[in-house]
Amino acid sequence: MGAVKTKRMPRAVREQQMLDAAVRIFGQRGYMAASMDEIAELAGVSKPLVYLYLNSKEDLFTACIRREAGALVEAVRAGVRRDLPADRQLWEGLGAFFTHTGENPDAWSVLHLQARTHGEPFASEVAAMREEIVAFVTQLILAGAREAHRDPDLPEREVAGLAEALVGAAESLAAWANATPGVTARQAAATLMNFAWAGLGDLMAGRPWAPEEEQPGPHTG
Amino acid sequence: MGAVKTKRMPRAVREQQMLDAAVRIFGQRGYMAASMDEIAELAGVSKPLVYLYLNSKEDLFTACIRREAGALVEAVRAGVRRDLPADRQLWEGLGAFFTHTGENPDAWSVLHLQARTHGEPFASEVAAMREEIVAFVTQLILAGAREAHRDPDLPEREVAGLAEALVGAAESLAAWANATPGVTARQAAATLMNFAWAGLGDLMAGRPWAPEEEQPGPHTG
Amino acid sequence: MGAVKTKRMPRAVREQQMLDAAVRIFGQRGYMAASMDEIAELAGVSKPLVYLYLNSKEDLFTACIRREAGALVEAVRAGVRRDLPADRQLWEGLGAFFTHTGENPDAWSVLHLQARTHGEPFASEVAAMREEIVAFVTQLILAGAREAHRDPDLPEREVAGLAEALVGAAESLAAWANATPGVTARQAAATLMNFAWAGLGDLMAGRPWAPEEEQPGPHTG
Amino acid sequence: MGAVKTKRMPRAVREQQMLDAAVRIFGQRGYMAASMDEIAELAGVSKPLVYLYLNSKEDLFTACIRREAGALVEAVRAGVRRDLPADRQLWEGLGAFFTHTGENPDAWSVLHLQARTHGEPFASEVAAMREEIVAFVTQLILAGAREAHRDPDLPEREVAGLAEALVGAAESLAAWANATPGVTARQAAATLMNFAWAGLGDLMAGRPWAPEEEQPGPHTG
DNA sequence: TATGAATGAGTCTTCATTCAT
DNA sequence: AATGAATGAAGACTCATTCAT
Structure with missing residues (x-):
């Protein structure tokens, strides 16, 4: 269901995948009910990578909005x-x-x-x-x-x-x-x-x- | 700040106080960010009483909406x-x-x-x-x-x-x-x-x- | 090894148990290496209770020091x-x-x-x-x-x-x-x-x- | 702020740079609060290089002490x-x-x-x-x-x-x-x-x- | 020699909810 | 009618560490 788990992609690509996943989860569950775990899983990456690239739940949400x-x-x-x-x-x-x-x-x-x-x-x-x-x-x-x-x-x-x-x-x-x-x-x-x-x-x-x-x-x- | 802490009120009255508090907290914090603790405190009652009367956070929120x-x-x-x-x-x-x-x-x-x-x-x-x-x-x-x-x-x-x-x-x-x-x-x-x-x-x-x-x-x- | 797990004690007593456990763990492991989990377990209570009474790791440590x-x-x-x-x-x-x-x-x-x-x-x-x-x-x-x-x-x-x-x-x-x-x-x-x-x-x-x-x-x- | 980022230095020199950085970070933050990330950054090298030369956080700290x-x-x-x-x-x-x-x-x-x-x-x-x-x-x-x-x-x-x-x-x-x-x-x-x-x-x-x-x-x- | 990409495991902390009185 | 005492479960976030190049 999540993105195909391809390893080792350039940062810019991974970031877009993360934003895709985040928009979907935030849109469906709501900001607070969305869990970073679920977003990471849907993006096909580990949670630390999400934090490495997007910093925090707030920043991730802001990036989605922008x-x-x-x-x-x-x-x-x-x-x-x-x-x-x-x-x-x-x-x-x-x-x-x-x-x-x-x-x-x-x-x-x-x-x-x-x-x-x-x-x-x-x-x-x-x-x-x-x-x-x-x-x-x-x-x-x-x-x-x-x-x-x-x-x-x-x-x-x-x-x-x-x-x-x-x-x-x-x-x-x-x-x-x-x-x-x-x-x-x-x-x-x-x-x-x-x-x-x-x-x-x-x-x-x-x-x-x-x-x-x-x-x-x-x-x- | 919360309701005056009067003991032993009829159930109907207490329920309205709780709903008043809940609407205020839900309205200001949002459903997920609202905590039952804060609602109970603002209502001037203990948390178990909120659960006794309103059952659960979901039911409480539904009661507010209704x-x-x-x-x-x-x-x-x-x-x-x-x-x-x-x-x-x-x-x-x-x-x-x-x-x-x-x-x-x-x-x-x-x-x-x-x-x-x-x-x-x-x-x-x-x-x-x-x-x-x-x-x-x-x-x-x-x-x-x-x-x-x-x-x-x-x-x-x-x-x-x-x-x-x-x-x-x-x-x-x-x-x-x-x-x-x-x-x-x-x-x-x-x-x-x-x-x-x-x-x-x-x-x-x-x-x-x-x-x-x-x-x-x-x-x- | 931890305190005997007696249920339902008055707050003051439980707090002392928690401080006892905390001093022991902090003293042996060091502040950073000590985990709230271990402290709670040694105190014979659940972690949320430690937070309810002592607020945070910092506050707990400060209480120990005092x-x-x-x-x-x-x-x-x-x-x-x-x-x-x-x-x-x-x-x-x-x-x-x-x-x-x-x-x-x-x-x-x-x-x-x-x-x-x-x-x-x-x-x-x-x-x-x-x-x-x-x-x-x-x-x-x-x-x-x-x-x-x-x-x-x-x-x-x-x-x-x-x-x-x-x-x-x-x-x-x-x-x-x-x-x-x-x-x-x-x-x-x-x-x-x-x-x-x-x-x-x-x-x-x-x-x-x-x-x-x-x-x-x-x-x- | 970190060491000037000169590429391709002899191992001995790089190691001293790393130890310099590590001593500074360990001394200021403490052993546990010090992060390998920060040390690597201050040393002006990538984290894998620190591990290549110094093996682990423990070994790095030991090297500093010695x-x-x-x-x-x-x-x-x-x-x-x-x-x-x-x-x-x-x-x-x-x-x-x-x-x-x-x-x-x-x-x-x-x-x-x-x-x-x-x-x-x-x-x-x-x-x-x-x-x-x-x-x-x-x-x-x-x-x-x-x-x-x-x-x-x-x-x-x-x-x-x-x-x-x-x-x-x-x-x-x-x-x-x-x-x-x-x-x-x-x-x-x-x-x-x-x-x-x-x-x-x-x-x-x-x-x-x-x-x-x-x-x-x-x-x- | 050197690094960008990636993660398993664990930390602090909070919350809705219940039990015993 | 009412509450002080207590917890299972989960969430955000961080870190030491490794892989593939």
Whole structure:
């Protein structure tokens, strides 16, 4: 079940094998429940070698987070053509996101669940990645507004909230798509575009929803 | 710091004290890092008593999840007047949701982070609550469509995905609102209504977003 | 070989058993080579109980040092009658010292060898005891000078050096007496009194020191 | 910080580098806490090379003890002119001893603390050196008695005890001199000569020992 | 002569859990 | 109703030591 036990490999290769194993175990068992023993065994090496190369459980976990965060951001970046209109960029980005998370469920579990649940060295590590994505989405929202020839009078915090909501919805749909058989990445992306972009379109057209009787300002109550 | 050490209390009261302590410790430390020692100390009782009443760490955690899931659902239910239009119901429900999670961060951490991160006995426990909420939201979406005099030709899975996305966005915004100083429950709810309902409105009016060249059907590719 | 395995004893008693075992193991194996497993086994308890009561290997070692340092100082103090002349006080103190170290070789190993060899938390712990003894000896030297009706023109550092040398010689003789069969505490004390109080020069000139009333042979009892 | 990493040196040289590093690490960390890794690194070689040349940690430590014991004995021997009277020989020997230990604190730590604290292969190794020194001192005492025209009616064991005490005092003063700023090797030697040769009694009577040319007191002739 | 790669064995420490009262 | 005393089992981490080149 573990990697084929080939002896004497160069360090760089072994390190990747260890990270592969660690992502799998961390993703499935959780950070605390994962044991270094199990990781070493799955990697096909002895425990001391894991410590020699990766230093400690914390460092190993951090290395996993970094590698997988980088891979996810890279996958999304590679899936987006920057010369398209904002909505198309978002659509492509979401597709790449759902594809990558669908193909790497353990990595996604590490980033989305484990890293955020286990406090400070890790939370900020993944928060950096998330902020990068939120910033990207924020830019797309503003670009979309510009493209719709609407001066974005959306206040900054409002846009931040919208981006946050969109990213949160995407994260949530990733789990749902993985868990629901027959839902493809494309379908998940389409669902979210319907939900998000059509809504944003209305906002940009100056037609926000508001609770009726309560004197709504344009965007907040 | 722990509960006042009063001896000889009725069982029901002691159990609640223990659950209070457990929710706090689980919420702050995480399921695995929480120790029964610390919980017992914070509850002001001896460890054997915790075991006498709650059986095991797993059972204790499950009891926490059940109690807090019930409390959250109840808070949302109590905040919604069922005779209002769908959008108003959603608005009220979101307000109640953000208020409750904001006031009970440890409980929310238990439900949103800890329970989902630690595998099977627990994940399905909280999934049940989540499905209840998703079902409620699904009803509201269908009701909204009906109210808009649109026969809901939205396919069932599509609606499920939309509800899922909405709930996911709400969960995400709850964390964001808690972490961003100066964002109230009302504001979070307003942001999400703008994002979601306005978008849904367009969907209901038959104007879904679609990637241009790919001739999508009205809701999915 | 270990303590009789009696179950359920009050904490204070168990702690002493643990310290007994620890002193023995630490004294024989050395601090680092001693294993908590072995100590627990010799004490007749499980390892977690040792940690519950004594916290850590470091704390356990410190507790050993404190207990045995206290016991040694107490033994010396109890062996000295303060109303005698300085040389008699020194004689009695040395006798008590050699008796105690001879009867508790593991404790002496802990204090003299182990504690000083393993760095800072421990070295200063035993240094405090040693300073107490050096101060006592310093007082005796000054008192002896006074009794000899000589204004002690010995400079302070000189006296400190003499006391240091005397204590060092005593420590060294303790090991020698333990290792040389047939050397009693009295004999070790007599040898050291001759050496220190009379001096080699006087010895060679046939003028050994002797406790007054006890009719000693020229060099040893 | 380690030795300059020059490749391909003759074995003898490399071995000395390794012993240098080992003495330093053993002296500072202690035998058990010293790691072969650290020693190899400080020596500027790979760990397998250390094993190739020195076999094992035990053998390496033994080699350190032997080298440093030899060096210390040699230093003392070289510092003593055998044609002088006994007290002068002792005075010179002590001076050489304090000088050498002061200049090689790690080596002295290895010999005095580490070797004796870690049981059997090592304790007897250093005991051999110590016996050599004790025998030398014993001879000086007997010679001194002869020079004083006293037939030494000192029984053999008594003389052994005196020599033991003198050496123990010297060892103790070595640590004291190293730790007390401003105390030179000469001063330490003088203090000890006063203590040992003159004796406290004489000191109190105002009859200190002194090397001849330097205001000789009544006991050296 | 010299080393990068690798490990078996053992250490300290913690935790959920139970027994006897 | 409640607890002081006690433990089996397991986990992170380190080290002396060797193999293959």
